[in-house]
Amino acid sequence: GQNIDQPTEMTATEGAIVQINCTYQTSGFNGLFWYQQHAGEAPTFLSYNVLDGLEEKGRFSSFLSRSKGYSYLLLKELQMKDSASYLCAVTDSNYQLIWGAGTKLIIKP
Amino acid sequence: NAGVTQTPKFRVLKTGQSMTLLCAQDMNHEYMYWYRQDPGMGLRLIHYSVGEGTTAKGEVPDGYNVSRLKKQNFLLGLESAAPSQTSVYFCASSQDQGPQPQHFGDGTRLSIL
Numbered sequence: 001g002q003n004i005d006q007p008t009e010m011t012a013t014e015g016a017i018v019q020i021n022c023t024y025q026t027s028g029f030n031g032l033f034w035y036q037q038h039a040g041e042a043p044t045f046l047s048y049n050v051l052d053g054l055e056e057k058g059r060f061s062s063f064l065s066r067s068k069g070y071s072y073l074l075l076k077e078l079q080m081k082d083s084a085s086y087l088c089a090v091t092d093s094n095y096q097l098i099w100g101a102g103t104k105l106i107i108k109p
Numbered sequence: 110n111a112g113v114t115q116t117p118k119f120r121v122l123k124t125g126q127s128m129t130l131l132c133a134q135d136m137n138h139e140y141m142y143w144y145r146q147d148p149g150m151g152l153r154l155i156h157y158s159v160g161e162g163t164t165a166k167g168e169v170p171d172g173y174n175v176s177r178l179k180k181q182n183f184l185l186g187l188e189s190a191a192p193s194q195t196s197v198y199f200c201a202s203s204q205d206q207g208p209q210p211q212h213f214g215d216g217t218r219l220s221i222l
Binding site: 004008030031033035041042043044045048050087089091095096097098099100101102 | 149150151152153154167199206207208210211212213214215216
């Protein structure tokens with residue numbers, strides 16, 4: 001079966017750095033997305049990785065290792081507005097998006 | 110700057126009633142999707158469409174029907190609502206199924222009593 005694992009919840013301090021991990025087992029791989037979803041709102045696109053390595057976008061970076069079936073999202077200089085759920089999603093061999101359950105990130109002052 | 114618009118935003122139904130959720134996108138996207146999101150679970154694909162006049166089943170299609178008569182609109186129907194269909198429903202669209210991200214509507218919160 002297809003499976004994506006993320007921690008259910010994480011807590012971090014304002015101004016700090018946090019790493020959210022995602023491991024996947026899917027039938028084929030055609031890219032990995034990270035989305036942010038604030039409570040009661042729609043998911044919004046953060047990043048896309050299809051090749052191994054690190055993609056940096058301002059305070060957010062995403063890393064992919066295809067051989068390990070592993071990705072992480074790194075958030076630096078955390079702000080209170082970063083409190084949200086972070087969703088990992090993998091495009092499988094049929095180009096269907098398989099979604100993880102999301103990691104709820106709580107930022108404390 | 111509308112993007113993807115869903116109506117209604119909230120609805121309460123009684124078991125056995127029917128209703129249609131509307132989704133409209135103004136980005137000229139080919140692909141459209143209907144998902145449901147339940148606590149503790151990832152987004153689950155109900156139905157999707159790869160272009161005007163086409164529809165296909167996703168992971169959890171039972172109890173739902175869809176239509177895409179116009180490129181910009183994707184309708185999700187519940188023929189006979191059941192309490193198990195209580196969920197938040199998201200519509201999304203994308204230009205393709207590859208590296209282009211999906212753009213989501215604000216969701217419809219549906220409760221079936």
